[in-house]
Amino acid sequence: MKQFSYILSLLGLFGFFFSGTIDLDNLFNYANQEVPDYIFFDNTTTNQINDRTATLGRVLFYDKTLSRDNTVSCSSCHQQAFGFSDPAIQSTGVAGVTSRHSMRLINTRFGIEESVFWDERAATLEDQVTQPIQDHIELGYSGTNGDPDINDLIELLSGLDYYQQLFTFAYGTPLVTELRIKLALAQFVRSIQSFDSKFDQGMVLSNEQILEPFPNFTNSENLGKELFLLDKPVGANCATCHQPPEFSIDFVSLNNGVTATADGTGVDYTNFRSPTLRDLVNPDGVANTPFMHNGAFPDLMSVIEHYNAVPFDPNNELLDPDLLDPNTGEPQQLMLTPNEKLALIDFLGTLSGNNVYTDEKWSDPFEPDGTIEIIGGNLGIYDLARPEIEIQLSPNPARDLVQIKADPGQYAMILTDAKGKKVMSCTTGGQQQLSIGHLAQGLYYLSMTNLETGKHSVTKLIKN
Ligand code: HEC
Numbered sequence: 001m002k003q004f005s006y007i008l009s010l011l012g013l014f015g016f017f018f019s020g021t022i023d024l025d026n027l028f029n030y031a032n033q034e035v036p037d038y039i040f041f042d043n044t045t046t047n048q049i050n051d052r053t054a055t056l057g058r059v060l061f062y063d064k065t066l067s068r069d070n071t072v073s074c075s076s077c078h079q080q081a082f083g084f085s086d087p088a089i090q091s092t093g094v095a096g097v098t099s100r101h102s103m104r105l106i107n108t109r110f111g112i113e114e115s116v117f118w119d120e121r122a123a124t125l126e127d128q129v130t131q132p133i134q135d136h137i138e139l140g141y142s143g144t145n146g147d148p149d150i151n152d153l154i155e156l157l158s159g160l161d162y163y164q165q166l167f168t169f170a171y172g173t174p175l176v177t178e179l180r181i182k183l184a185l186a187q188f189v190r191s192i193q194s195f196d197s198k199f200d201q202g203m204v205l206s207n208e209q210i211l212e213p214f215p216n217f218t219n220s221e222n223l224g225k226e227l228f229l230l231d232k233p234v235g236a237n238c239a240t241c242h243q244p245p246e247f248s249i250d251f252v253s254l255n256n257g258v259t260a261t262a263d264g265t266g267v268d269y270t271n272f273r274s275p276t277l278r279d280l281v282n283p284d285g286v287a288n289t290p291f292m293h294n295g296a297f298p299d300l301m302s303v304i305e306h307y308n309a310v311p312f313d314p315n316n317e318l319l320d321p322d323l324l325d326p327n328t329g330e331p332q333q334l335m336l337t338p339n340e341k342l343a344l345i346d347f348l349g350t351l352s353g354n355n356v357y358t359d360e361k362w363s364d365p366f367e368p369d370g371t372i373e374i375i376g377g378n379l380g381i382y383d384l385a386r387p388e389i390e391i392q393l394s395p396n397p398a399r400d401l402v403q404i405k406a407d408p409g410q411y412a413m414i415l416t417d418a419k420g421k422k423v424m425s426c427t428t429g430g431q432q433q434l435s436i437g438h439l440a441q442g443l444y445y446l447s448m449t450n451l452e453t454g455k456h457s458v459t460k461l462i463k464n
């Protein structure tokens with residue numbers, strides 16, 4: 001088995017991919033993806049993405065164990081092939097359907113508005129990501145209505161071998177906590193990015209002169225871009241709220257006049273947020289999912305028709321003033337021509353990427369039967385090449401005692417032999433004397449993880 005794993009990790013080096021397997025020696029790149037220099041907003045604060053923790057986040061995101069009856073995962077309602085949303089108007093959880101339509105999770109990191117959900121009720125992504133777990137309808141660890149609670153889930157995850165390995169790999173110790181789950185899921189969600197669109201090519205070709213016609217655009221796409229960007233009455237004023245080039249929502253936006261609830265029985269004036277307008281449609285131009293918090297618009301034409309003639313509702317006091325006619329104070333009537341409507345739709349189509357729909361790094365790592373195998377990681381091959389903290393060992397080679405020196409802090413220390421077997425582990429401060437007299441001669445790998453920052457390094461230690 002060990003040998004088989006070894007062959008697998010060698011194949012991994014040459015880019016082979018095995019579904020159902022996470023190879024800790026050959027992680028995907030989540031932390032250092034290319035982001036265009038014209039992308040300005042980034043809502044990451046202290047929870048910087050690193051490949052180890054985002055890999056744990058990927059497994060959590062796709063794991064049905066996170067639902068109380070093992071039938072639903074985050075990915076059930078946030079499907080890669082549909083821009084990480086759900087083609088259904090309301091998504092099915094463990095106990096019924098959601099009251100709002102699911103949201104695309106693309107470029108969530110790149111926005112000025114930090115709060116998430118349609119009604120912005122979660123202050124940050126970190127606050128949000130464990131809420132679906134604790135929602136009675138969605139994943140069902142709510143602690144209400146006879147549901148188990150999140151501590152029951154934590155106990156369950158702590159008993160699974162692959163999480164013991166993955167939490168240790170990400171955080172230095174196998175401890176499962178809600179905070180660690182939050183950090184990992186938020187990192188994975190923030191890593192989902194899409195910047196290989198026709199619009200992005202146009203930004204480069206035009207030297208980032210967004211108001212100039214893009215040379216790679218059709219006339220209609222350029223007309224649509226102009227209408228999107230320019231104020232009324234010349235343009236359609238979309239950019240006031242959906243700010244380019246991120247196309248993320250402006251944080252002062254109120255509602256846009258789409259006020260029916262998803263089940264059609266009531267009104268909801270509280271939806272002030274939209275996901276980015278990137279990847280509304282897939283690379284073939286087909287709507288990824290119906291649009292808006294209530295999924296009421298099956299295609300982009302119905303979206304444009306809405307803004308072209310925003311309906312009057314005397315009870316909607318939270319309609320954004322930018323959607324009123326400055327002269328009459330009534331909801332706007334843009335009077336777009338049929339050509340202008342098509343131009344706006346053509347332009348929105350240029351905002352879709354390709355890679356995000358298929359890239360393996362964001363795909364389901366589980367086998368169809370729900371199993372997963374974790375290979376590698378023990379020798380720290382991945383981290384040897386990417387030290388994040390400085391560790392000094394002296395002497396090295398050593399016979400009886402070795403002095404470890406790192407910056408002050410609390411660390412998880414693991415020593416493994418040349419075959420990846422753990423021979424010692426402890427938590428230590430930055431300075432520690434290790435007695436290794438009892439160990440056999442040979443090569444060892446010493447891994448240190450800072451318990452506060454998650455920063456991590458591996459060094460070789462030779463015992464003679
Ligand atoms: C049963 C379906 C369902 C499941 C399961 C689910 N979600 Fe969602 N998700 C939704 C819906 C619906 C919304 C919008 C809800 C709202 O605004 O009230 C949403 C919104 C979000 C948002 C906000 C996006 C934004 O831009 O504001 C994030 C992030 C998110 N989900 C992540 C997750 C994660 C992580 C998990 C797994 C732990 C998960 N979801 C599980 C249906 C689901």
Ligand code: HEC
Pocket residue numbers: 104118228236237238239240241242253254255256258259271272273274275276277280290291292293294303304307320321322323344
């Ligand atoms: C006053 C701010 C504002 C303006 C102006 C505005 N929008 Fe919106 N837009 C929103 C808000 C808020 C939402 C989310 C509303 C909801 O679902 O209830 C939204 C949602 C959308 C969605 C659906 C996104 C999704 O993921 O389902 C599309 C598409 C869209 N807007 C396109 C446009 C276009 C095109 C224009 C210009 C014609 C425009 N918007 C003008 C605020 C605005």
